[in-house]
Amino acid sequence: MEVRVSLGAEQDGTGIVGVNWGSTNFRAYRMTADGELIEEYSEPAGVSRLDRQGMSNLIDALMQRWNVSGPVYASGMIGSNIGWQAVPYAEAPAGLADVAVAAVPVRIGTAAVLLIPGISCKRAYDGGPDIMRGEEVELFGFSAMQPQWNGLVALPGTHTKWVRFDGGRIIDFFTSMSGELYDRLTAAGLLASIVEGEAEDGPVFLDGVRIGRERKLGLSTLLFGARAHVISGQLERTAAASFIRGLLIGSEIADAQAMHPDLDGALVPLIGNGPLCKLYRSALASIGVDSCPVDSQAACLAGFRALHLVRQR
């Protein structure tokens, strides 16, 4: 992974173009073959909002804007049945080469595009299936930066992934939709009426983490309990968001501990940005697990570059 390629061609627009094209957002990066960002472009133009003509137009406009012709590496829901074309998942355990070889070349507008497959797994722990589409770029980017990494990696977000790495390959993973639960339950309905302000780190958040992690009761009961705490005067409305977020992250951590019994004493890289990663970091610290933030854009750029290098061989 220490290969360095210098095409010397960035100035005339032949660098790498990587696109993370999800359901709701379009994020494109133009970078040197060394993975240095030249320019980026984003638009709330996810595939769920576009038909095929709209996708073509968007790619053509990007190619013109950057004066490039491709290839474009495109990850995310663009490779699903609501995107340009459904690309079958690579099955875990899967490494970078497995994903690169399963990429599907298509033409979108005038551009040659490589649709990167997601990854599916059947978990050893519970036999349950799981899927990702898009996160694999950041994960293999992280792996390119830390090729010796073995252990858990988490990607906190709306649908947080907890991924087991071994020997540069993704072994299996689980996804918690706790971000979506948090967003939707605090936006409307029973819990919205008792929440004032945003979640933040602190004793109330960590109380939630502990209760969620102990799992004496399931989440649907614990979440109602947040309301009961407020109505009975045991929790301030301004602290309710922190408590609820704590319950949800605590429950995820219990899952991570169950799947990965030697988590104690481990270091968990958190790929993501900002305040949410800080909450996960604090929650993990409360059970003695250290974590380190990994910038998600840096991981994404490294992932596209690693894919490009493998495909060039």
Added chain:
Amino acid sequence: MEVRVSLGAEQDGTGIVGVNWGSTNFRAYRMTADGELIEEYSEPAGVSRLDRQGMSNLIDALMQRWNVSGPVYASGMIGSNIGWQAVPYAEAPAGLADVAVAAVPVRIGTAAVLLIPGISCKRAYDGGPDIMRGEEVELFGFSAMQPQWNGLVALPGTHTKWVRFDGGRIIDFFTSMSGELYDRLTAAGLLASIVEGEAEDGPVFLDGVRIGRERKLGLSTLLFGARAHVISGQLERTAAASFIRGLLIGSEIADAQAMHPDLDGALVPLIGNGPLCKLYRSALASIGVDSCPVDSQAACLAGFRALHLVRQR
């Protein structure tokens, strides 16, 4: 509880009036002193949609419609801080008499109204607080019908209650917001896109119940798993609702088993109506627990009658 009172006064409008006045709905019953329904009236006029003038107008219109003057027994969110007046909860353990004595007489419009308090508890099992406001009428109605009842009673609904009864008193309870989770997650967002049709009893539902009950992973992970099951071709879209509902009800049953270790071999009355109770009944049967349906309107009428009898003493 075998007292029979015949006022012979129902014809001139002096029977009992009970109102279940929640956040979103207003449901009123006029009944004989024996608890027989004379007439009922409902309107989607919950307290969250009305100011005090609106509440007055609604009660006055009802009094005129039925040619009665009160007293009116009113339960539910009308006795909360978004209703007419906040009535403090009766603290569990609480029996009918505790609730009756804590009722607060007010005048709404021209009518004398008794605001029935809800019940709060601190659970022995986990020390968590919980609250109910409105369900106590159905619960004491059931208790009036079955005064010897000891054990668990469930009220399946948007926010399902599981209540421990002993000697005619509510000992403690827990609430699962699994109905709200189900409704909202299948209406919009990640899971809505993989759900076609309604939940129904059957092997897929019971698979969900088992997985939810085993609790190898938390609900936010299991719920995302429903999507992974569909996308990976292991679950039909038309069965996804059944699976999701199963996960949620299974998680509740795990909570009930944790709180009530001698649930095995028990009989659980289910106060409610229709298809939802049928799902709970099937889920309980799958772990060898028998249950019996209790009509929720019958329980409600019996509850208002029992409150009336106690207040008359």
